[in-house]
Amino acid sequence: xxxxxxxxxxxxxxxxxxxxxxxxxxxxxxxxxxxxxxxxxxxxxxxxxxxxxxxxxxxxxxxxxxxxxxxxxxxxxxxxxxxxxxxxxxxxxxxxxxxxxxxxxxxx
Amino acid sequence: xxxxxxxxxxxxxxxxxxxxxxxxxxxxxxxxxxxxxxxxxxxxxxxxxxxxxxxxxxxxxxxxxxxxxxxxxxxxxxxxxxxxxxxxxxxxxxxxxxxxxxxxxxxxxxxxxxxxxxxxxx
Numbered sequence: 001x002x003x004x005x006x007x008x009x010x011x012x013x014x015x016x017x018x019x020x021x022x023x024x025x026x027x028x029x030x031x032x033x034x035x036x037x038x039x040x041x042x043x044x045x046x047x048x049x050x051x052x053x054x055x056x057x058x059x060x061x062x063x064x065x066x067x068x069x070x071x072x073x074x075x076x077x078x079x080x081x082x083x084x085x086x087x088x089x090x091x092x093x094x095x096x097x098x099x100x101x102x103x104x105x106x107x108x
Numbered sequence: 109x110x111x112x113x114x115x116x117x118x119x120x121x122x123x124x125x126x127x128x129x130x131x132x133x134x135x136x137x138x139x140x141x142x143x144x145x146x147x148x149x150x151x152x153x154x155x156x157x158x159x160x161x162x163x164x165x166x167x168x169x170x171x172x173x174x175x176x177x178x179x180x181x182x183x184x185x186x187x188x189x190x191x192x193x194x195x196x197x198x199x200x201x202x203x204x205x206x207x208x209x210x211x212x213x214x215x216x217x218x219x220x221x222x223x224x225x226x227x228x229x230x
Contacts, residue, residue, distance in 0.1 A: 001172070033216040035153070042205055042223055043145075043153065048216035086153050090215065095169050097143070097155040 002091035004100035011106045012077050020103045022070040022087035030089045032070040034063060037102075038083045046085075047072060074105075082107045110134040110219045112206050117224030124196050124228070130189040130206030130221055137187040138162055141209040143217060144180060144191050146202035146226075154202070156180075156191070158209070174200075196228045 005023040012018040022032065032050050035043040045054050047063035050070065060075045074081055087100040116128040130142070141164075144156040157170035159180045168180050179192040189206050203223040210218035 031214040031216075033214070035217070037153075042220040043217070044220070045210075045216050045218050048210070048218070049214040052213070054213070054218060084152075088153075088216070094172075096171060097145075097158070099145075099153040099155060102152040 001094050001096065002089070002098050004087055004089065004098055006085075006087060006100040006103045008101070009104045009106065011108055013108045014077055014079065016077055018074045018077050018081070018105055020072045020074075020085050020105065022072070022100050023068055024070075024089065025068065027068055027070050027089065028066045030065075032063065032065050033088045034072045035086045035088065036081075036083045037086065043086065077105075077107055079107050081105060110208070112208065112219055112221035114204065114206055114221040114224040117204065117226045119227045119229065120196055121230050122197060122228055125192070125194045126196065126226060128191040128193070128204055128206075128224055128226070130191075132187045132189065132206075132208070135208070135219075137182075138184045139211065141215065142180075142182060142189045143207045143209060144189075145205045145207055145217070145220075146200075147205070147223075148199075148202040151202075156204070159189070193226070196226075198228050200226060201228045202226060 034047040037043040050065040051063045111133045113131045143158040160167045177195045181190045205223045206221045207217040208219045209215040
């Protein structure tokens with residue numbers, strides 16, 4: 001089955017740029033979605049279709065996807081960005097949604 | 109306003125059954141695929157399964173970890189989604205979320221409920 005690999009944790013200072021990667025076999029040909037989850041809350045969609053922002057998500061958040069890696073980038077990081085982030089793709093061969101293991105973003 | 113409200117969670121012994129419900133409002137429920145996603149304590153998100161809409165024959169798809177033990181259904185007249193779980197195992201302990209697959213956004217899960225906790229323990 002298809003596997004998505006994320007780093008368990010990423011740390012960044014306030015005001016800097018955070019990059020969270022999501023690796024998968026030829027992931028560049030898939031649509032990647034990203035979710036933010038804060039403690040005790042349901043996940044929130046922050047990027048869909050690799051690069052698109054849902055309404056209400058700040059333009060500091062962006063996404064990219066090429067080759068074997070998709071990346072979620074958060075510029076000018078704020079304390080409120082501290083959360084777990086998950087990538088997701090549809091695996092057409094197994095007919096499953098697949099989530100990455102999640103990355104905890106810590107704002108120093 | 110789109111709302112998804114899960115109910116039916118609770119404690120159950122291994123081998124038992126439970127039926128979760130998800131009440132949807134604020135959108136045309138019949139037009140959307142609907143999913144169940146779970147999260148074990150301190151762990152990541154795990155997709156459980158989904159049910160397509162009427163136009164796509166209500167086809168269901170399940171994760172390998174639950175296939176044969178769970179059934180997803182929907183009732184358009186009640187704008188409700190269901191997850192029937194049988195033969196529950198301790199590994200099924202998790203918060204269960206229902207989520208909507210959005211239209212025109214590559215089917216991303218654009219709205220989620222608040223979740224309902226299922227605890228499987230003897």
